[in-house]
Amino acid sequence: MSKQVSIGKVNIGGGNPIAIQSMATFKISDTQRAVEEIKRLKAVGCDIMRFSVSDEQDANAFSVIKKQVDTPLVADIHFDYKLALKSIDGGADKIRINPGNIGGEDKVEQVAKALRANKIPVRVGSNTGSIEKEFLTKYGKNEVSLGESALKKVALLEKFGVEDIVISVKASDVRLMVKAYEYVAKKTQYPLHLGVTEAGTEYSGVIKNSIGIGSLLLNGIGDTIRVSLSADTEREVIAAKSILSALDLRKDCVTLVACPTCGRCEWDCMPFAKKVEDYVKNINKPLKVAVMGCPVNGPGEAVDADIGVAGSKQHCYVFKKGKIILKVEKEQIESVFFGEIDKCLQ
Template sequence: MRRKTRQIHVGNVAIGGDAPIAVQSMTTTYTRDVESTVAQIHRLQDVGCEIVRVAVPEMEDALVIGEIKKRISIPLVADIHYNPELGLEAIRQGVDKVRINPGNLLLGRKSMEKIVLAAKERGVAMRIGVNSGSIDALDKVAQMQRVQVRLRDDGTLERSDPAEARRIERENLAERMVTRALEYISWCEELDYHEIDVSLKSSTVLTAVEAYRRFSQRSDYPIHLGITEAGTLVTGSVKSALGLGLLLAEGIGDTLRVSLSAEPEEEIPVAFEILRSLELRNRGVTFVSCPSCGRVEIDVISVANEVEKRLSKVQTPIQVAVMGCVVNGPGESRDADVGLAGGKGKGVIFRKGQVVKTVPEDQFLDAVLKEVASLLPAAEAS
């Protein structure tokens, strides 16, 4: 069961309540380079990104928000650190949401309140982003010493089990993240502002999971899920699938970002794959392909990769299977909307469980794509 949260709106996208779990990403361009930023946002939109965030490190970046907004059709979020004036300018420019970590804003609460009042006046949403890295480092060291070493009555030191010490440390850190987030929320509520969602990110999967679980038990504000600085394509995808997957399977999470050290367009398919695997969204292609083995009779790896790449922009839910031989091929292919089961230098194409035709290996790709196109609405089939 998905946890019930209150609903907020970021531009025309609803977050929380019964809204679909929204997929977000962040540009890697210099925001002030409007052409490059808009081009990257269009590429993100093409693969299904539903909300996009841009970094606003300087006033030059804040001042182009309005221009970028005019040229894109998904909600825009301004990522603000340190200088509250950047948030105020982004709001004046018409941004849909600001993401702030109140803990690093100059003048702290006073600055946050200025941003909250401006956001409230213009109907702009806000993400309160608490990262484990922004929790006081000195406090962390003191805490680590507390949990790893205990003074016995006879004056000698007892060392804790390292795994147990890590668990206690993780729980304490998660608790402090949650306490901070709840405190920042209370500042907003005192100003009668509620268009908030919250992220509690950490690069350590288990810390993030612990923090999100604790927060979800104590607040009904929507939750933005993410494992921060998760790593490269493989590392980051695995960490995100694990952390976000654990939480989503427990019904926690209203929007998410898979953070990767890769082109942002690569984050979107990973995010949708996580959501599809948990049957939380069914957008796009559910892809089934065999890993290949010593029985393989076609170049299944090349065909599978190429088919997946060519169908990356499809939004209609559809299942496609590419299988290497007759052992599992016909069964899996028959269950898919479109399937290819390889044989000796040729393959059988299935559509909705029916054999359509047998084609030679050099026609696999075209044959699969043609069958998929026949099941898509006209706008997507091209």
């Protein structure tokens, strides 16, 4: 089991639930927008929010935002160790740095001192673009060079007394990413932050992330995840939640079951499933909801669902655990079904 590390009020590793992280696509110095974004993503299941910090204004923004939200915030810093110190001063709950580009070991030591004094963790790691030259020369671009690059950074932080470390070894190549995390997991107890980099648009990105993150989680590897997508950040969080929910690793959300439909389907099942997906995305309670194409097979196929709907040419049928409880006029199904979902949550 990985070591427990606390990121603000969220504990990761040590058998705690897998945490979902996302990253803002704009500057944190736009504090009002940042607060709105943190709240918007929290509502759909984001546990930890990361912001890039590229100047002093960004670093100073943490103290303003921290007063308005309770989601733990991560400061992502490159090149300037002073921005790391300022972000820590401002109340960042974790920082993400590359010790290799913040100005030498003495600077890393200063950041390490601030981390220890404020009891906050740090994430370090590598990706295929930042493999250390010595490992690239020795091993080529593979899981060993990716893993050893990350572990070298870990060793440097340990040298300066930092104990709360999170590691990532991201790659865009899913097989390489999986092997690299497996490699690192064998060599360390620190919690691992999983992700596939440059995963692509929503469709291909969700596929890549589901395979990469999902296969690692199935083998008990990984403590926080980010599903990077070239899409709205809300979609990242919803995708992450769906991966965890599919693996039964997240209980505080609705699982939506929908049939693919076939020749028996005689109603607008797919658009209705989309509406339901939208309706349940902010619900943070465990519930299995089904939207099925026909009343002949639908209730039986979705017998595990707490509540479901199946449509015929004339009517819709609401069912619970496979048993039909209501026959509803099609025009009323939206309000009736959403009302029944609400009742299930009471």
